[in-house]
Amino acid sequence: MTQQATQDLYENIRPYHDDEVADVLARLAHNPExxxxxxxxxxxxxAQYAPWLARALAGIAVKRQMRGVDSVGKLQDHIxxxxxxxLATTTDGFEVTGLDKLDSDTAYLFIGNHRDITLDPAFVNYxxxxxxxxxVRIAIGDNLLQKxxxxxxxxxxxxxxxxxxxKGKRAMLTAYQALSGYIRHSISVDNHSVWLAQREGRAKNGxxxxxxAIIKMLTMARRQHDKEASFADAIRELRMVPVSISYEYDPCDLQKARELHALHTEGRYEKVEFEDIRSIVAGITGAKGRIHLNFGEVLxxxxxxxxxxxxxxxxxxLDGYHLFPSHELALEASGLAPDLIDMSEVxxxxxxxxxxxxxxxxxxxxxxxxxxxANPALNRAGRLPET
Incomplete structure (x- = not known):
C-alpha cells in the first residue's frame, strides 16, 4: 500500500502530518470557541466585560506564539x-526508570495504567x-473531543x-478494525511508537x-492480514511495553471520590458539560508532588x-508502580492490611x-x-477488599 493510500485509509483518525500543521494553526487562531x-x-x-477584545488579543497571542511552527516537531518543542x-511549578520531582533498557531506534506500543486524561502520555512523551x-502517537477517546x-x-x-x-455492533467492529490497523501500521511500517491506556477510561479507584478486550482489538489487524498468524506472533509484532505512572498526589482525587461515591450510592454518575475538559485543566495546573514513570520489558x-x-x-x-508516602499513609488511615505499611520513607x-x-x-x-x-499497595499484594 502506498503512503498516500495509507494516509487516506486512516485520514479520519490519524494525527495531523507536518504539511497540515500551518493550516490547522491558522484555523485555531480564528476559532471563537x-x-x-x-x-x-x-x-x-x-473576557467577562469585553469578550470581543479578549478574543482579539488571544488570537494575536496564538499567532505570535506559533510563528514559524510549520511541523509537528516544532510544535512539540513549544510543548x-x-x-x-x-514540572517546575506543580511537581516536586519527576523520575524515569527502565527507558535505558529499550532500543532508541525501535518503535514500541507503550501500554500503561491511566490516572490523568492528558498527563499520562504527556509524561511518557517528555x-x-x-x-x-x-x-509517541497517543490514543485518545472520541468522547473527549467534544469541540x-x-x-x-x-x-x-x-x-x-x-x-x-x-453506534451498533457493525459500526463498532469497523471502527476497531481501522484502529487496530492504524496502530499496527504505526509500529511495524512507520516505526513510530504509540501510547495506549491498558483499559478504557481512568482507573479512578486506583x-x-x-x-x-484491548488486547483482542490490538491483534485484529495482524489476524486479518495473515489468517495463519499465531496469536503470539501478533503480540510480538507490536512490541508491547507495559508502562507504570505514579503520582504522589492526584489533583483530581476529590472529583474522582465524588464520582465513586455517586456510583456506589446512586448506581450512576452524570458528568456535567465539559467536565473532562475541566479535569484536564485541573490535572495540568494542580499540585502533584512527586511523579515516577517506569518502562517495563517487551512482551x-x-x-x-x-x-x-x-x-x-x-x-x-504493578511491579513498576512506585508507592509514595501518600500511598502508605492512606493505607494506614484506611485500617486495611497494616502488615503492608512501610513508613521507612515517610x-x-x-x-x-x-x-x-x-x-x-x-x-x-x-x-x-x-x-x-491505598488500592495500588493492596492490588500489588493481591489484597483488595471485596466490593
Missing part, C-alpha cells in the same frame, strides 16, 4: 517548554523527548482517535488492571490468549501534608479518597 477558552483562563476579567514550566528519542478545536489540538500533538461513540513470550497478555501487563504495571512533613489534604475532604467522601491511594 478556542479563543474564548484561552481568555477564560488567561484574561478572565476582560516541551510548557512541560518544563509545569521522558522520550528528554532522552532524545522520538515521541472541533479540541480535536485539532489533540491531533496536532500526535493523537489519534479511539472510537467510543460508534485499581490498575489491563483489559483483555515477547509465547502468549496464547488475551487474558495471559492482560495478566502480564497488569503484573509489570517524614513528618509528608504526614502533615497528607493530613492537611485529608482534612479538606468531606467526611462522606474520605473512604473513596483514601481508596485511590
Amino acid at each position: 478556542f479563543l474564548d477558552a484561552i481568555t477564560r483562563y488567561r484574561l478572565p476579567r476582560l 516541551a517548554y510548557y512541560m518544563r514550566r509545569m 521522558a522520550l523527548y528528554q532522552a532524545g528519542r522520538n515521541t 472541533p478545536y479540541v480535536t485539532d489540538l489533540m491531533r496536532l500533538n500526535k493523537s489519534f482517535i479511539v472510537p467510543r461513540s460508534a 485499581i490498575d488492571r489491563a483489559d483483555p 515477547d513470550a509465547d502468549f496464547e490468549t488475551p487474558d495471559q497478555v492482560a495478566e502480564e501487563i497488569t503484573r509489570q504495571v 517524614t513528618s512533613a509528608d504526614r502533615e501534608r497528607f493530613t492537611t489534604r485529608l482534612e479538606s475532604v468531606p467526611g462522606h467522601l474520605r473512604d473513596w479518597w483514601l481508596a485511590q491511594y
Whole structure:
C-alpha cells in the first residue's frame, strides 16, 4: 500500500502530518470557541466585560506564539517548554526508570495504567523527548473531543482517535478494525511508537488492571492480514511495553471520590458539560508532588490468549508502580492490611501534608479518597477488599 493510500485509509483518525500543521494553526487562531477558552483562563476579567477584545488579543497571542511552527516537531518543542514550566511549578520531582533498557531506534506500543486524561502520555512523551528519542502517537477517546478545536489540538500533538461513540455492533467492529490497523501500521511500517491506556477510561479507584478486550482489538489487524498468524506472533509484532505512572498526589482525587461515591450510592454518575475538559485543566495546573514513570520489558513470550497478555501487563504495571508516602499513609488511615505499611520513607512533613489534604475532604467522601491511594499497595499484594 502506498503512503498516500495509507494516509487516506486512516485520514479520519490519524494525527495531523507536518504539511497540515500551518493550516490547522491558522484555523485555531480564528476559532471563537478556542479563543474564548484561552481568555477564560488567561484574561478572565476582560473576557467577562469585553469578550470581543479578549478574543482579539488571544488570537494575536496564538499567532505570535506559533510563528514559524510549520511541523509537528516544532510544535512539540513549544510543548516541551510548557512541560518544563509545569514540572517546575506543580511537581516536586519527576523520575524515569527502565527507558535505558529499550532500543532508541525501535518503535514500541507503550501500554500503561491511566490516572490523568492528558498527563499520562504527556509524561511518557517528555521522558522520550528528554532522552532524545522520538515521541509517541497517543490514543485518545472520541468522547473527549467534544469541540472541533479540541480535536485539532489533540491531533496536532500526535493523537489519534479511539472510537467510543460508534453506534451498533457493525459500526463498532469497523471502527476497531481501522484502529487496530492504524496502530499496527504505526509500529511495524512507520516505526513510530504509540501510547495506549491498558483499559478504557481512568482507573479512578486506583485499581490498575489491563483489559483483555484491548488486547483482542490490538491483534485484529495482524489476524486479518495473515489468517495463519499465531496469536503470539501478533503480540510480538507490536512490541508491547507495559508502562507504570505514579503520582504522589492526584489533583483530581476529590472529583474522582465524588464520582465513586455517586456510583456506589446512586448506581450512576452524570458528568456535567465539559467536565473532562475541566479535569484536564485541573490535572495540568494542580499540585502533584512527586511523579515516577517506569518502562517495563517487551512482551515477547509465547502468549496464547488475551487474558495471559492482560495478566502480564497488569503484573509489570504493578511491579513498576512506585508507592509514595501518600500511598502508605492512606493505607494506614484506611485500617486495611497494616502488615503492608512501610513508613521507612515517610517524614513528618509528608504526614502533615497528607493530613492537611485529608482534612479538606468531606467526611462522606474520605473512604473513596483514601481508596485511590491505598488500592495500588493492596492490588500489588493481591489484597483488595471485596466490593
